[in-house]
Amino acid sequence: MNPEDLTHVLGEEPFTINGLLFQYYTRLGLTDEQFLILLHIRRFHQEGHDFPTPEDIESRMTSTKEACTKQLQELSAKRFIEIIDLAASDGKMNERVSIQPLYEKLAMLYFEQSAKQEEKQxxxxxxxxxxxxxxxxxxxxxxxxxxxxxxxxxxxxxxxxxxxxxxxxxxxxxxxxxxxxxxxxxxxxxxxxxxxxxxxxxxxxxxxxxxxxPKKTNASEKTDEQKPAYPGYNWLEGGD
CATH class of the missing domain: 1.10.10.630 (DnaD domain-like)
Structure with a gap:
């Protein structure tokens, strides 16, 4: 593969993350570094790596292993990530660093913001x-x-x-x-x-x-057959 072909592949290679997360991550209380770590975890998941370690994340950042460890601990303490067990095809249980709690917080914040906006409107x-x-x-x-x-x-x-x-x-x-x-x-x-x-x-x-x-010439001449069948008050005919 020549450089031109590789450039094209790199430009087309997808990496998906919800757009709302870019809009709201600071309101969730995430720092830029923590947000980037979450993106790396998401990317590792797309690559089939369910349990990236601090060393794995360090290899893709300018932060040290100790700094990545500290940030992962804080993300866990604030429940932006959690460790869950997954059943593998061979029946064994594997661990996964899940960022599902992040999306749950994002959904709650989004609906809160939407409710406030609706109230304002x-x-x-x-x-x-x-x-x-x-x-x-x-x-x-x-x-x-x-x-x-x-x-x-x-x-x-x-x-x-x-x-x-x-x-x-x-x-x-x-x-x-x-x-x-x-x-x-x-x-x-x-x-x-x-x-x-x-x-x-x-x-x-x-x-x-x-x-x-039918038109009525005298109110006293109104019979049962002439009484309006329309139920309730007719506001089109009502007076002050």
């Missing part, structure tokens, strides 16, 4: 929701109105996007009051509406039912 959406209400009402919200929005979010678990959709319904219907918006949300929740698309379909269904109903 949720608070931002809620802040935008309060702002949108003030824009539509053309004034600052009263403490009672802010408490009602908070109840929709925390107690009723309505998505901010759905609450904003209910606000739009109130704007279109020229019913700009919180009682009407609350009735819209109550109707949606009762009918299992959880997305804006579902709300649109439900609204079309209610409007279609309304258009099919």
């Amino acid at each position: 949720q608070k931002e959406r809620e802040g935008e929701l309060y702002k949108r209400f003030e824009e539509e009402f053309g004034r600052p919200l009263s403490p009672m109105e802010m408490e009602m929005i908070s109840m929709w979010l925390d107690d009723d678990q309505h998505d901010p996007v759905l609450i904003e959709a209910a606000l739009r319904e109130a704007v279109v219907s020229s019913r700009m009051n919180f009682r009407y918006i609350d009735r819209i949300l109550f109707d949606w929740k009762k009918n299992g509406v959880k997305t804006v698309e579902q709300a649109k379909i439900h609204g079309e269904k209610v409007r279609g039912y309304k258009e099919k109903q």
Whole structure:
């Protein structure tokens, strides 16, 4: 094999490690040297060497054997690595330096970070929701109105996007009051509406039912046959 061919092989030879580990290893409390040792252990595993010794790792680093030993001990104490037993094909038990605990810590950290990010985004959406209400009402919200929005979010678990959709319904219907918006949300929740698309379909269904109903000239003339079959409060017809 000539140098050109070898260069090509070296460039194509794979070494796989999860990208999240590069992103989060310092947050896990790993030093650069410890991270590099873990990469070497991973590489030894790919080569079929399950139990690399400090001497093995030293041969691929500028660190001394004593330094590698110390780092391996610290990695073990912090449970980034562990020694496990593996059954060989001949029935004998072999030892392996496992880095599975590292991935377990990485997974926990990732989900924690994701949860924090989701919480941050949720608070931002809620802040935008309060702002949108003030824009539509053309004034600052009263403490009672802010408490009602908070109840929709925390107690009723309505998505901010759905609450904003209910606000739009109130704007279109020229019913700009919180009682009407609350009735819209109550109707949606009762009918299992959880997305804006579902709300649109439900609204079309209610409007279609309304258009099919016979017109009444006098409320006192309403018979049992004329009473709406649509269950619950019809927020499209509701008053203040």
